[in-house]
Amino acid sequence: QKEVEQDPGPLSVPEGAIVSLNCTYSNSAFQYFMWYRQYSRKGPELLMYTYSSGNKEDGRFTAQVDKSSKYISLFIRDSQPSDSATYLCASNTDKLIFGTGTRLQVFP
């Protein structure tokens, strides 16, 4: 079992939709949780990070961590075609462990 699991998608939504991206993890020692966005043929870039349980909001993006159920979520409000990318969740003890990524396509 991978330490971080993620549905690979693809997920296809119309512009303006609310998108929910999810991961589960197995290591109770994980404290920091990150979301990376990766455009086609580019390197991953850090989108958001959270510490322990709770929510963090940044513009149209909200990251949510539920440590009791070992569940990580990223919500995108008013999705735009420019949000089309692969989204990777990650967490760490001494090194980052990544999920496999979910490919999102937002169509006009």
Place this chain on the structure above:
Amino acid sequence: NAGVTQTPKFRVLKTGQSMTLLCAQDMNHEYMYWYRQDPGMGLRLIHYSVGEGTTAKGEVPDGYNVSRLKKQNFLLGLESAAPSQTSVYFCASSYEQDNYGYTFGSGTRLTVV
């Protein structure tokens, strides 16, 4: 502000050939990492370094060697390339055990035929 720079961006190798991928960072980061990314497998750690002159094995180190002679550079070597090493390779760097994420390069797309 270059961040993390990887060279080359693309390469085609024949089975058995050798090559070196170069990663350079200008952020004075202590830690550097080499990942490979394959469809359905996500990012897998090959080797990493916690400082100049140090290296350590990651999840999938076989067939690769690394060196960190200078703090800003991290080299990944393939001594005898195999088709199974066809992948996209990403270098990343961070401050010590950075809990706020890594900075990635733009990748090297390697094909071994």
